[in-house]
Amino acid sequence: MLNSLTLPAPAKLNLFLHILGRRDNGYHDLQTLFQFLDYADELSFSLRQDGVIKLHDNVAGVAHDDNLIVKAAKALQAHSHTSLGADITLSKRLPMGGGIGGGSSNAATTLLGLNALWQTRCDEDQLAALGLALGADVPVFVRGHAAFAEGVGERLSPVTLAEPWFVVAVPQVHVSTKEIFCDERLTRNTPAITLAAAQTLGGHNDCQPVVEQRYEEVRNALMQLDKFASAKLTGTGACCFASFASQAEADKVSRLLQPDLHTFVAKGSNVSMLHRTLQTLHQK
Known part of the structure; x- marks a missing residue:
């Protein structure tokens, strides 16, 4: 049995994000195209026999038990009825509120990492279902393949895309997903497209005009990048x-x-760093 494990929690990009409508429960129907980046947080897990889940790195403004890492660990613990626990450390690179999936990716890495460490033998479908209860973006990180997503983001169709290099600009602001989806200026009537059209024609981001209007820093970053591509x-x-x-x-x-505009350069990837790392571990 493994006693410890260190895994990446990679970033993702939404290559486009179309909002098709709003449901009665407040959730939105959307279509989006996910691709991973070879740029990641890092999570380390050490086995505990006493059942305690302890995250040793505080995230500013997030209580220990409200962190998605802790929630994911406890969800897997309850689902699998294991008596084991874990000490967890987080090396943070992905910005909060950046739209590149930091919290969701952390949750997915926790589910996959502790599934291996605790030997709970949950399959990918079970882990994805646990992830969906934590957030709409968690399942794509659990499954680890570039995908066309529909519904609230939970219906995933794997796709194979070109894997270019990306410049990612990181304006120093935290954007609240809830606030953007509640903004009355957000358009919610983009027509649905097919998977084939998504792969060949691409699309736009319906949230972008609202975020630009609310955050000058984001608008300026887009203007700078747009000079080159x-x-x-x-x-x-x-x-x-x-x-x-x-x-x-x-x-x-x-x-x-x-x-003064923080950036990083990363390669797009159709298979996430997390899944490539897990595959290497399984081969040892």
């Missing part, structure tokens, strides 16, 4: 991205942006 917002968050054919080109553009 078509820039888009990812998800409902602050981060903006543009794609490039090579790392050299992406690095060059990153250096040309204003120095």
Whole structure:
């Protein structure tokens, strides 16, 4: 039995995000295209025999038991009826409120990591269902493959996309998903498209105009990136991205942006770093 495990919790991009309508329960029907980035938080798990779940790294403004990492661990613990616990440490790189999936990715890595550490033998469908109860984006991280998502984001169709290099700009603001989806200026009537159209024609982000109006920092970041390539917002968050054919080109553009705009360069990936790492561990 493993006593410890360290795994990445990778970022994602929403290559587009269409809002089709709003349900009576307040949730939104959407279509989006997810792709992963080779850029990640890192989570380390150590086995405990006493059943205690302890996250040793506080996230500012988030109580210990409200952290999605702790919620995911406790959800798997309850589902599997295990008596084991874990000490968990988090090395944070992904910005909160950035729209690149930090909290959801952390939750998915926790589910997959503790499933391996505790040997609970849950399959991917079970883990995805546990993840969906924590957040609409968690299942795509559990499954670990680029996907076309529908419904509230839970209906996933795996896709194979080009894997370009991305420049991701990180304006220093926290964008609340709830606030964006509650904004009356958000359009909620984009017509549904097919999977084939999503892969060939792409789309836009219905949340982008609202976020730009609410956050000057995001608007400025998009304007800077747009000078070099078509820039888009990812998800409902602050981060903006543009794609490039090579790392050299992406690095060059990153250096040309204003120095007060934080950026990183990362390669797009159809299979997440988390799943590639787990596959390597299983082969040992």
